[in-house]
Amino acid sequence: MLTIAYFGPAGTFTEAALATMERNGTIASPVRREPASSPPAALAAVRAGTADLACVPIESSVDGPVVPTLDALATGNPLQVIAETTLPIAFAIATRPGATATSIRTVAAYPVAAAQVQQWLHANLPGATTVAAGSNAAAADDVANDRADAAVTTDLAARQRGLDTLASEVADVAGATTSFVLVGPPASPPPRTGSDRTSIVLGLPNLPGSLARAMNEFALRDIDLTRIQSRPTRTGMGTYRFYIDCRGHIDDTAVGEALKALHRSGAEVRYLGSWPTATSDAQSPPDDTAECEWLERLRRGERP
């Protein structure tokens, strides 16, 4: 039985993402789900050995990268991303069984969620007052415990608490998605599929020349970058960390060569993993050949 820590409480979109990965066979074994209070806390459980894996949000199409997740992956003992999944972010409007729209006076909602369904509430429950809840899951608790008549919540949280769903897939702006990753201790990455993503954290001492040189290592080998984000490390003036995702797998020669070149240039390279992409947007870069003990050790799951 695998223990998987996730950004909780029960019923969050993160738990729904974990459930999706269990359903679609990404996770083969039976699973015990363990809620954690934050993405860094879920990752800390893997480092502490109290969980085998962690499921955490990594990027929102609206709010961008989930920086606390990236920061927690970049510092502390090495961890490795082994899978991803992307969920549409739309809400369920849940009530106690038998309730009707006209009987709804109060709607519990996490403030961030309330902002995303404002127009829907205005059009469909114009007489109701919104009351703040501590999370999407806590909003469902507020209805289950009679503190509000309806909740802006997730389908999963509504089901878990035996609530009725008045409406689902509610979102003022359609198309918002969030990506979630499954993270474990360092190990050999899942096999190359031809549609993979590789993620690294690059520590560079000085910005202008060194970043351009690092970018060139990818460009020279026709490797597409799918994310780049700088973060000040706060260890010194002008010292930055870069979160870089590219298409391809560490077992693709081009990607391996690029990592090797970065490592040899003296950059601090933290390998976060290679895994199959959730979407078909990733194509492997062209092939090539080479040898490097450092790279071979990363491929074996070691952290030289």
Add this chain to the structure above:
Amino acid sequence: MLTIAYFGPAGTFTEAALATMERNGTIASPVRREPASSPPAALAAVRAGTADLACVPIESSVDGPVVPTLDALATGNPLQVIAETTLPIAFAIATRPGATATSIRTVAAYPVAAAQVQQWLHANLPGATTVAAGSNAAAADDVANDRADAAVTTDLAARQRGLDTLASEVADVAGATTSFVLVGPPASPPPRTGSDRTSIVLGLPNLPGSLARAMNEFALRDIDLTRIQSRPTRTGMGTYRFYIDCRGHIDDTAVGEALKALHRSGAEVRYLGSWPTATSDAQSPPDDTAECEWLERLRRGERP
């Protein structure tokens, strides 16, 4: 009288940032402050002409770039950043006048804020229950309106509502800051000070080679980048937008030359402004000379 839209409601950290810029002379005229429901809504007020300027958060030391602000600057009619300020993010614990710690049973808190003062509440108000509020300012309203005994809020919101402050500068992790910018319609930028920041949005058709080439235009001229972040534009596969901040002013020859080179390379360059940095971390790049009508028009506040 200037009308300045800000990310409200009254008493937010954004309003405190605006008040700081009024106090320190960044804004010279008398000001009418107009709350907006989100950073994009504050920027929309400037585009619609109902506000002269907008004050919005742009980067948190904990959560990274405020992507909705950056996205709203990158799309729609051009806007221009003219000033910045950075505030420590620490909270006030506010009560109705005369209340004592022992009489506090409930603490209203915006869930995001509650997470940042959890240890403090546990140590100082162990018997109190946290109840969710819709924003930091709404938490203060909950106390003013007798719906909670104490609020996790801002000093400004507590003062505005005549509340007492039981504790201030409360934060479990010290040192968190957020940067805010003042944004107006396109105009000649504030004069070069020698410690300035320049911000652009770069649209690149294809990632690998073009990003490396763009980085080289900065590196060649010894210009430090202080932020780079990619965002998918969702207009097509593999099409990205980059938010790039560098040290220096458009009137510094090196910065001007770099922008010119990017423009001539066919990249879509949206100039977001040059302004004095809040901190002394920015030094101008070395000097050089050149001529370019496109650049001269940007310097005059036009958008060719």
